[in-house]
Amino acid sequence: SAVISQKPSRDICQRGTSLTIQCQVDSQVTMMFWYRQQPGQSLTLIATANQGSEATYESGFVIDKFPISRPNLTFSTLTVSNMSPEDSSIYLCSVEARAAARYNEQFFGPGTRLTVL
Amino acid sequence: KNEVEQSPQNLTAQEGEFITINCSYSVGISALHWLQQHPGGGIVSLFMLSSGKKKHGRLIATINIQEKHSSLHITASHPRDSAVYICAVTGGGADGLTFGKGTHLIIQP
Numbered sequence: 001s002a003v004i005s006q007k008p009s010r011d012i013c014q015r016g017t018s019l020t021i022q023c024q025v026d027s028q029v030t031m032m033f034w035y036r037q038q039p040g041q042s043l044t045l046i047a048t049a050n051q052g053s054e055a056t057y058e059s060g061f062v063i064d065k066f067p068i069s070r071p072n073l074t075f076s077t078l079t080v081s082n083m084s085p086e087d088s089s090i091y092l093c094s095v096e097a098r099a100a101a102r103y104n105e106q107f108f109g110p111g112t113r114l115t116v117l
Numbered sequence: 118k119n120e121v122e123q124s125p126q127n128l129t130a131q132e133g134e135f136i137t138i139n140c141s142y143s144v145g146i147s148a149l150h151w152l153q154q155h156p157g158g159g160i161v162s163l164f165m166l167s168s169g170k171k172k173h174g175r176l177i178a179t180i181n182i183q184e185k186h187s188s189l190h191i192t193a194s195h196p197r198d199s200a201v202y203i204c205a206v207t208g209g210g211a212d213g214l215t216f217g218k219g220t221h222l223i224i225q226p
Contacts, residue, residue, distance in 0.1 A: 033213045037158075042203060045213040058213075090158050094214075106150055106205075106214065108160040 002027050002097050004109035012115045013083055020079045021112045023093035028073035030096075034066070037090040037111075046091075049076050083116045090114070119144040123204050123217035131225055136191040138220045140204030143185065147209030151178050151189045154201040154219070163189070163202075194224045 003026040013019050023032065034046040047055040047068055055068040069077045080087050090111045097105045120143040130136055140149070151163040164171050164178040166187065171178050175194075180187040191198055201221050205214040 035214075042216040042218045043205075043214070045215070048213055092160065105165050106152070106162050108152075108162070111158045111160075113158065 001105075002029065002095050002107040004093060004095065004107055006091075006093060006109040006112050008112055009110065010113040010115075012117060014117055015084055017083055018079055018081045019083065019114060020077050021091055021093075021114075023076045023078070023109055025074045025095055027097075030073070032070065032076045033094040034068065034076075034078045035092045035094060037092065039088065043092065046078070080114065083114075085116045088114055088116045119146065119206055119208075119215045121204055121206055121215055121217040123202075123220050125220060126218065127221045127223075129223045129225065130194055132195060134194050134224075136194050136198070136222065136224075138189045138202050138204075138222070140187045140189070140217055141185055142204075142206050142215075144208075145182075145185070146206040148207050149180055149187050150205045150207070150214065151187075152203040152205060154203060156200075160203075191222075196224045196226050199223050 005024045007022045011019055032049045035043040036046050037043045045058050046061045046066055047057045049055045049068050049070040051070050051073050065081050067079045090113050092111045093109045095107050097107055122141050124139045149166045153161045153163050166178055166180040175192045177190040201219040203219045204217040207214050
């Protein structure tokens with residue numbers, strides 16, 4: 001299994017500022033995924049982050065708005081830049097576990113609840 | 118892009134009832150996940166399926182690859198089963214997950 005922690009767990013930010021969310025995994029993983037869940041909505045994939053390469057963004061998400069770092073196999077950050085109230089969401093990181101009995105199982109961090117005023 | 122449809126959107130049932138949640142998708146996949154999300158937002162993976170059927174305690178998940186359909190069943194439902202149940206699919210590799218809108222389940226005592 002994989003245990004994932006995220007920081008901060010929640011934050012309230014002012015419009016126009018930026019927030020960096022950290023995701024730490026207790027084991028080495030190749031791919032980490034960042035998702036957003038807007039109020040009352042289901043989750044949407046923002047980007048896939050591989051160690052040593054540029055993150056791959058889904059349609060509707062751009063690097064200037066959501067820069068991602070992946071410096072090693074256990075850590076990633078997502079920055080929400082120049083925030084507006086529409087960015088108020090829960091942001092979750094996720095990994096796939098590829099251990100023998102749990103191939104392809106998904107593990108999710110506890111989420112970062114962001115409110116932009 | 119895969120379209121994932123879940124039904125019902127909302128379900129209220131009495132304790133002990135047999136619960137079925139359905140999920141259909143539009144494009145072939147490598148795996149389908151059933152996830153549980155509690156009011157605080159935390160998400161737990163219940164099952165990962167690529168074929169057939171899996172059982173864990175009172176939960177059963179089935180998938181029909183030809184029909185692009187999966188079901189999640191809860192036997193002897195209990196108020197602690199109250200949560201949002203989400204179906205998600207992936208084509209594998211770096212695809213990430215595509216999610217259904219979720220089924221909000223309430224089990225009343």
